Amino acid sequence: MLRIIIFTATEAVFLFLGILSPFARIQEFWIFEEEFSIFSLVLSLFDEQNFLLSGTILLFGVLIPFMRLFMNFIPIARLKDLNLHKLAMVDIFLISFLLFSSQLSYFFEVSLLRGFYFLFAALVVSYVNHWTTKSMK
Numbered sequence: 001m002l003r004i005i006i007f008t009a010t011e012a013v014f015l016f017l018g019i020l021s022p023f024a025r026i027q028e029f030w031i032f033e034e035e036f037s038i039f040s041l042v043l044s045l046f047d048e049q050n051f052l053l054s055g056t057i058l059l060f061g062v063l064i065p066f067m068r069l070f071m072n073f074i075p076i077a078r079l080k081d082l083n084l085h086k087l088a089m090v091d092i093f094l095i096s097f098l099l100f101s102s103q104l105s106y107f108f109e110v111s112l113l114r115g116f117y118f119l120f121a122a123l124v125v126s127y128v129n130h131w132t133t134k135s136m137k
Contacts, residue, residue: 007129018119
């Protein structure tokens with residue numbers, strides 16, 4: 001039980017830092033440069049009234065990962081059956097498309113910042129926690 005608490009606390013810290021820290025930097029035409037975090041991205045999309053995209057990022061990038069954290073302490077059988085590991089951290093999957101497209105384009109460049117690495121660390125800790133908990137049963 002202590003191992004689950006340590007893994008969950010570590011994942012929560014990495015997830016929190018990953019959501020609030022700058023995630024990526026986009027440089028367009030070698031002139032314009034912008035950094036964004038998951039939090040600022042959701043807020044700006046919401047301000048621009050792009051509710052579907054902001055809701056999707058909020059759900060899969062923030063709410064589901066935090067719901068998985070709470071499920072470590074409050075086991076709900078129906079939610080365990082959903083296997084939320086497959087749904088969480090879709091933002092890392094989406095950034096891979098952005099990176100791929102920047103490699104094909106001469107007009108913009110994407111650089112990953114510390115927020116990405118915090119989210120990736122949270123993902124790794126989450127899977128290690130999931131696998132060790134599953135192997136104990």
